[in-house]
Amino acid sequence: MSDTKVLRESATFPADVLAEIHRAADQGIYDIRGFGTKRAVPSFDDLLFLGASMSRYPLEGYREKCATNVTLGTRFAKNPIELDIPITIAGMSFGALGANAKEALGRGATMAGTSTTTGDGGMTEEERQSSKTLIYQVLPSRYGLNPDDLRRADALEVVVGQGAKPGGGGMLLGQKITERVAEMRNLPVGIDQRSACRHPDWTGPDDLEIKIQELREITDWRIPIYIKVGATRVKYDVALAVKAGADVIVVDGMQGGTAATQDVFIEHVGIPSLPAVRLAVEALQELDMHRKVQLVISGGIRNGADAAKALALGADAVSIGSAAMVALGCNRDAFTEDYEKLGTLPGYCHHCHTGRCPVGVATQDPELEARLRPEQGANWLRNYLTTMVLEMQTLARACGKSHVLNLEPEDLVALTIEAAAMAKVPLVGTDWIPGND
Amino acid sequence: MKQFDLKVDTLRELNQYLHDSPDNEVHVINPEGRHCVAAGVNHDADVTIDGHVGYYCAGMNKHAHITVNGNAGPGVAENMMSGVVRVKGGASQYAGASGHGGTLIVEGDASSRCGISMKGIDIVVAGDVGHMSGFMAQEGHLVVCGDAGHHLGDSLYEAVIFVRGSVGELGADCVEKEMTEDHQAELARLLAAAGLDYPTDEFRRYGSARKLYHFDIDHADAY
Amino acid sequence: MSDRGPDSAGVAIYNEPEDPSILKLSLFAPSGYDWDALKAELGQALDAEIDYAVHATHALFTLPDTDFDLDEWLRKEHPELRVMSAGHAIEIYKEKGLPENFVRQFALQDFSGSHALGHTRMATESAVTTEHSHPFSTGMDLCLVHNGSLSNHNRLRSFLRKQGVDIQTDNDSEVAAGYLMWRLSEGDTLKEALENALQDLDGFYTLAVGTRDGFAVLRDPIACKPAVLAETDDWVAMASEFRAIAQLDGVENAHIWEPEPATVYVWGGQ
Numbered sequence: 001m002s003d004t005k006v007l008r009e010s011a012t013f014p015a016d017v018l019a020e021i022h023r024a025a026d027q028g029i030y031d032i033r034g035f036g037t038k039r040a041v042p043s044f045d046d047l048l049f050l051g052a053s054m055s056r057y058p059l060e061g062y063r064e065k066c067a068t069n070v071t072l073g074t075r076f077a078k079n080p081i082e083l084d085i086p087i088t089i090a091g092m093s094f095g096a097l098g099a100n101a102k103e104a105l106g107r108g109a110t111m112a113g114t115s116t117t118t119g120d121g122g123m124t125e126e127e128r129q130s131s132k133t134l135i136y137q138v139l140p141s142r143y144g145l146n147p148d149d150l151r152r153a154d155a156l157e158v159v160v161g162q163g164a165k166p167g168g169g170g171m172l173l174g175q176k177i178t179e180r181v182a183e184m185r186n187l188p189v190g191i192d193q194r195s196a197c198r199h200p201d202w203t204g205p206d207d208l209e210i211k212i213q214e215l216r217e218i219t220d221w222r223i224p225i226y227i228k229v230g231a232t233r234v235k236y237d238v239a240l241a242v243k244a245g246a247d248v249i250v251v252d253g254m255q256g257g258t259a260a261t262q263d264v265f266i267e268h269v270g271i272p273s274l275p276a277v278r279l280a281v282e283a284l285q286e287l288d289m290h291r292k293v294q295l296v297i298s299g300g301i302r303n304g305a306d307a308a309k310a311l312a313l314g315a316d317a318v319s320i321g322s323a324a325m326v327a328l329g330c331n332r333d334a335f336t337e338d339y340e341k342l343g344t345l346p347g348y349c350h351h352c353h354t355g356r357c358p359v360g361v362a363t364q365d366p367e368l369e370a371r372l373r374p375e376q377g378a379n380w381l382r383n384y385l386t387t388m389v390l391e392m393q394t395l396a397r398a399c400g401k402s403h404v405l406n407l408e409p410e411d412l413v414a415l416t417i418e419a420a421a422m423a424k425v426p427l428v429g430t431d432w433i434p435g436n437d
Numbered sequence: 438m439k440q441f442d443l444k445v446d447t448l449r450e451l452n453q454y455l456h457d458s459p460d461n462e463v464h465v466i467n468p469e470g471r472h473c474v475a476a477g478v479n480h481d482a483d484v485t486i487d488g489h490v491g492y493y494c495a496g497m498n499k500h501a502h503i504t505v506n507g508n509a510g511p512g513v514a515e516n517m518m519s520g521v522v523r524v525k526g527g528a529s530q531y532a533g534a535s536g537h538g539g540t541l542i543v544e545g546d547a548s549s550r551c552g553i554s555m556k557g558i559d560i561v562v563a564g565d566v567g568h569m570s571g572f573m574a575q576e577g578h579l580v581v582c583g584d585a586g587h588h589l590g591d592s593l594y595e596a597v598i599f600v601r602g603s604v605g606e607l608g609a610d611c612v613e614k615e616m617t618e619d620h621q622a623e624l625a626r627l628l629a630a631a632g633l634d635y636p637t638d639e640f641r642r643y644g645s646a647r648k649l650y651h652f653d654i655d656h657a658d659a660y
Numbered sequence: 661m662s663d664r665g666p667d668s669a670g671v672a673i674y675n676e677p678e679d680p681s682i683l684k685l686s687l688f689a690p691s692g693y694d695w696d697a698l699k700a701e702l703g704q705a706l707d708a709e710i711d712y713a714v715h716a717t718h719a720l721f722t723l724p725d726t727d728f729d730l731d732e733w734l735r736k737e738h739p740e741l742r743v744m745s746a747g748h749a750i751e752i753y754k755e756k757g758l759p760e761n762f763v764r765q766f767a768l769q770d771f772s773g774s775h776a777l778g779h780t781r782m783a784t785e786s787a788v789t790t791e792h793s794h795p796f797s798t799g800m801d802l803c804l805v806h807n808g809s810l811s812n813h814n815r816l817r818s819f820l821r822k823q824g825v826d827i828q829t830d831n832d833s834e835v836a837a838g839y840l841m842w843r844l845s846e847g848d849t850l851k852e853a854l855e856n857a858l859q860d861l862d863g864f865y866t867l868a869v870g871t872r873d874g875f876a877v878l879r880d881p882i883a884c885k886p887a888v889l890a891e892t893d894d895w896v897a898m899a900s901e902f903r904a905i906a907q908l909d910g911v912e913n914a915h916i917w918e919p920e921p922a923t924v925y926v927w928g929g930q
Contacts, residue, residue: 029652142535142554145516147477147497174651186537186556186575187594191650194592196573200554201493201512201534203864203884204809206664206782210472214493214512217452218477236785243666243782470903489906508902508916511886527916529902530886548918549883568883568921586920 034352036257041272044309046419047412051398059397066393067403070317072294073224073247084113085389090298090321091137093119095172095181096259098369099126101361104377106130112385120170122184123149140169140196143185157226163256163299165265166230169195176355178364205240212245231276238283251280253299257322260353273299275422281314304391312407327384328377329359438462495522514541533560542631552579561631571598580627593645599624601640614644665782668793669762670754672803672870675773683725686744686752688718695719716765718753747801749872754793777870779805786831796837801872806833808885811863854878854924874928883921890914896927
């Protein structure tokens, strides 16, 4: 009887924590990786829609219209952004991703009637040509930033921070700084890029207001200016973004991905998208700016249900980054030997920082890049976005909405006390919203 | 030659004119510390501004020759691509920040973080520069005829810094380097472009020690 | 000024009265306050002649400087009032709203004095109220204005309250003001207090402190928040942006520079 071995893991020191301490003892530096938060945090999964009933009547699928279009940037710009769907592609750099991936994203998004965003490396020709609506990021590093690209962008996005690392700058390791990347970023080939975490020419919202003025002056007030923040002190940030003159605010929850940063940053800084969206909407409502300054939510948006719930809580649109990469093949079950060479397997890979992406998405290596054909990637993305939109419409019609933006918090209930408190919707089966006096 | 009086004309009118018109001579009076004056110019105009300007004067300048007969606020010629910007007075923080090309000349002192994140611009300061100048400077030249404040060239990449006066505590990975004949020639060219007449052998050269290019546990305290 | 901050504005004016024994108290109350009744009550408590002048939502009381514990009396008898400033020369007025409205509301053009500090606010982390506006009074004839964002003000606030400093809001700038008051009460000179501030305050700050016969300026060691100084034989001025100084008489000949990080600059006595 006592021959049976019982292996008992410590909850405080489980296998992955043990491995990490061994690695740290070996290397003397923090663990750097790609992807987003891996541990479970309260999310949109904890919310449910209240569908049609005796008191609320549904719309017929297909026949009865459920519109999905949204306009971003109505506050000051002459030419706001018109999107067919309320899902955009988030900023990801050329450098972090390869050229084929950027082209696939542009073409797929264009087919689906939405926008893509440049990243921390500047605008490539491929992405400007392939993407009908392109948002151009202005980041602390200013890599590749130039007025010609500013003038041919459809909107600008001043990046204060991102969900994966609010308070951290961009990171790209030497193995991904190829000649082309180095040239775009004015860096020596093959070095590890150190990036600034603050903008070089402004500090604080009082300065930012003037910086935004400058960007508007250079672009003759034509195009919208977004401000992107990682979700931390969301209420203050949204209020300050409004005061600084933003047309659109992008709030990126902690689940947001990255191609490379310290694991400790990804897992332990920032707040989830679920409370972030509610806090952002409250801040806008307090300033009477809801729907006047549009809100885009990102960070762990995976399907039409997440998107619909974010909209129900008051967002004007959602943005996807990691999910778009997955649509292009990230963690796809192919080339398994190459995953194994990285010490991982399909479904577990977060090795974007290595530049050895087995499916050709987050790499500069031409041999690996060839595994992602832009045309195929574009189709995958278009299909995925279409699926998300159909899912959103299914949910919205079931709630009796002829436009997805008419979804509201009262269409939702929460499965857990945490989610109820974070989203300020009642715990299912009760009238109780924790925190309401 | 077109004149704009910013007591009467708006900044928007001025900048729109500078963006649309191929006019090569524009004169601006009464800027009164306004921000974003002559930002985003995109042709080889000759713009003269009589008075003091605020933030981001000549921001992202391309091709134009812009002269400020007064002081400039933070971020003058930030992200400049080409052309020449000359400030007759002093420049505040972040002068020439992230500039890609062209030449910025400051005849007075430039303040802190002069040339921060520079990516190819040439900056010549006749007076002093403040602390953290050349911070994360990647490419280009920073010439300081006066003194440089603390932490010069902190986290420097491949930009080259010449200083004639004293230098405070050097920034991380910034070291004094040998002045070769090529460096002297480059410095002479930059001083001539600025209209300054100092002998090049009065300057010292500073550059990156390149110890932060790849993470090494032994240099961890430089981070 | 509205460009830098739309939320509130305030000013501390230093105007030395002819009689140096007169004390000035700037009080704020919600509108419609019965200042006459307060005058009568306070006059009785002090057993002295006092007077006041109304400026929008504030009233400037002039009274003899005695041992009477005004703070205690006001706290007990009139907790609804806020003391904006107390001192011989100083008068602080501050309100919510745009600077241009503030200037109009308080008819600032009618004031004069030896020196003044003005501030406009873009609220970063605490509420926009009159009490949250700058300048903050840190003691008799002292005031502070702040540009930036402190990162350790919460724990410091609890600590200062334990030392007996009265901090009324959750505003980080008020903590800086309270900190200075504490250091001064511990016997520091203004210069020493500001040097200690460099050790104990964390975050980004440009501070301007008003004193009875001068002012002081301090920037944190990173010094990203703007500051510019200008000095002639006749005057010295400090601002966040040069254009605030640009119209002063004689500015063409002024020595203009930006204060160094982590360096205390003081003009006048303590």
